[in-house]
Structure formats: C-alpha cells, structure tokens
Amino acid sequence: MSNLDIYNALSDVPAEAKREIQAGRLRGKTDINPMWRIKALTEQFGPCGVGWKYDITRQWTEQGAKDEVAAFCNINLYVKADGDWSEAIPGTGGSAFIASEKNGLYTSDECYKMALTDALSVACKALGVAASVYWDKDPTKYTGKPEPVAPKYIDEVHQTVILNELHRTGWNAKSMLEYLAEKFPHDPPAAIGKITEKQFAFIIKALEKKPDAAAV
Numbered sequence: 001m002s003n004l005d006i007y008n009a010l011s012d013v014p015a016e017a018k019r020e021i022q023a024g025r026l027r028g029k030t031d032i033n034p035m036w037r038i039k040a041l042t043e044q045f046g047p048c049g050v051g052w053k054y055d056i057t058r059q060w061t062e063q064g065a066k067d068e069v070a071a072f073c074n075i076n077l078y079v080k081a082d083g084d085w086s087e088a089i090p091g092t093g094g095s096a097f098i099a100s101e102k103n104g105l106y107t108s109d110e111c112y113k114m115a116l117t118d119a120l121s122v123a124c125k126a127l128g129v130a131a132s133v134y135w136d137k138d139p140t141k142y143t144g145k146p147e148p149v150a151p152k153y154i155d156e157v158h159q160t161v162i163l164n165e166l167h168r169t170g171w172n173a174k175s176m177l178e179y180l181a182e183k184f185p186h187d188p189p190a191a192i193g194k195i196t197e198k199q200f201a202f203i204i205k206a207l208e209k210k211p212d213a214a215a216v
Helices: 007-012 033-046 111-125 131-136 159-169 173-183 197-207
Strands: 018-020 028-030 052-063 067-082 088-102 104-107
Touching: 007 033, 033 052, 033 067, 033 111, 052 104, 052 111, 067 111, 088 111
Parallel strands: none
Antiparallel strands: 018 028, 052 067, 067 088, 088 104
16 A cells, blocks of 8 residues: 555545535635545445544533633544554544524534534544645635635626626625625615615526626
C-alpha cells in the first residue's frame, strides 16, 4: 500500500452527498452527508467494529456568549489496514446545547450526537476523507476568509438586474431582500415594497439555471 492509497480512495465526495449551506455563518461552504463518511469508511476498511472503530474519550459543555451553551466531544478513530489496527486518530467536534434563536433559547437533546458526528468528520480528515471538498471550497487560516460581496443598491425592480446581482454576489433572493431592507431602512429599494410574486418566482426559477443561461 502506498502512502496516498487511502487518501486518494476517500478524497472525492459524490454530488448527491454534498449540499451548499445557504444561510448562517457557514453560508457558501459545503455540508457533507455524515452517512457518506460511514459508507466510505466501510467500503475502504470493512464494517464498523471490524475494520474501523472509535472511542469517545470525553464529552463536556462550555458556556458560550450570553446564555448559550456549547457541547463538545473528543474521540479516537482507529482503522485496520493490512490486518493491523492504526494508532489513535483524534477528532474534536462541537454543537449547540443551548442556542439563542429568534423565538428565545432553544435546548437541543441531540447536541452530543451532533458533536460526535462532527468529531468523526474531523478525525476522518486526517485520512483524506472528503479532501477534495476541503481543499477546493473552504478557506484556511493561511488563505484567509473571503469578504462577502454585498449587493448593489437597487432603486428599480428589473428582473435581470436582480438576477445578475444574485449571480454576482452568490446570495439567494431572500437573503438579498433582507439585506437591502436592513441596509436602506429609510429609503428602501423598490425590491422591498414593489417586487411581485411573479417576479420573485422568476428569480427563484432562474437561480436553478447556470448564470450565463439565466441572465438576459
């Protein structure tokens, strides 16, 4: 077995296992179906407990901003290659236990499960699992976080103008309209008060097409 055999075998993620995150702090990054990682490990090493396994070494919570609380999980991942078990491959994951949402505080009873899923994904990175996604899509501390491109002020509603702005910025229609309403509260763009359902439907439908095909 060469040094890159496992890395190369696990680096590519099928399209059906990927989803672009559309909102929040992770907007624009790629969400990977956690079951794909389990399938990839199973295909490469064998069933869980036979060809790969993990130990939960620690679970705990930390106080976050204001009344929020975060849950964390540490694991050691082990894989069997050429009949021998590997050394421990560590991974740390986190998830919200108590989160501040629009309607108040929300307590998750699945925070440790989600933190475990996150920890497994971190440990899997060391093997090259989904490497192509992390390499191509996500900024690192060395490349820096790209500044989001803000939409221009739109003083008249033209379907093609809005559409071109959506493609240029990478925003979705709902986020753009919310941004414009907040950015220009005393002199709102026509997009806030005059956009029709038909125009909005056109934008959403056009977003499903390629930018060069949708813009006219």
